[in-house]
Amino acid sequence: MIRKTICVVNLGDYSKDQVEAWQNIDKLSWSENVATHQALVVVNKEDKIVGFGDMTQEGYLDHLFVDADFQGQGIASLLLQTLETNHAQQTLTTHASITARPFFEARGFHVVREQTVSLRGEKFINYEMMKGED
Template sequence: MLLSGKKKEALRLRPYREEDAETLAQLFYDTVHTVNAADYTKEQLDVWAPKERDLHAWNQSFLKHRTLVAERDGRIAGFGDMDETGYLDRLYVHKEFQRQGIAAAICDALEGESEAEEFETHASITARPFFEARGYEMIRAQKVERQGILLTNYVMRKRRQ
């Protein structure tokens, strides 16, 4: 049996473009509904990442923040965005590109480009270990309500090194 010897392309980070909005919305939906499914109920996943997103609102939010898109093998593999205060709003990696260092690369770039002295995020149950490994400390657990459904996440902070 002959196996393909195709080597993975290097990861490329680039700035967000408006035409990315729809692809990022689908990546967000797919990632939440697969990667986070072990830690949240279907009902919680549905209110966190509904099938339909307001692409105009997402686009405006991405444009207000420093938003990076990760590409590998000609595909969008992940994205993340941070505002000027150092708040990491979104960080999602495509379900087929998990555990390849993509989230870390996006965080490294966003944190490195930020002028903030402290970074904060609201991490999911699933993402909490990732952020702890990056030096973020849990400040508190919280329950966020979406359409009457409660979701647990964690306010986490890290001081610039």
């Protein structure tokens, strides 16, 4: 689901090489990382995972993905709202892709800074974003 989303949804904002590098996830390190976060999934009637999000105890939203076939149905909003509720007294942060930036801005996050990050030999623009006190 995550690879498909990156390849379909993010291709409009990132090059083919960037998308290839991004979707090449190291499953072991990713699983270890997610294991220390509060993670939520949304499944459809057929028990297919259609959305996923996770947040650290400190309020850092690490991942938020919705299957490319289920975009625009409020799944990301539901995930974010649930995670925010569990961290209501905290400042929330994330590193948002170019694609995700408008979603987060519409939900009260603001850009702290634009940054260029490296991943598997590719450079990406993304945005450090925050919601709450600066």
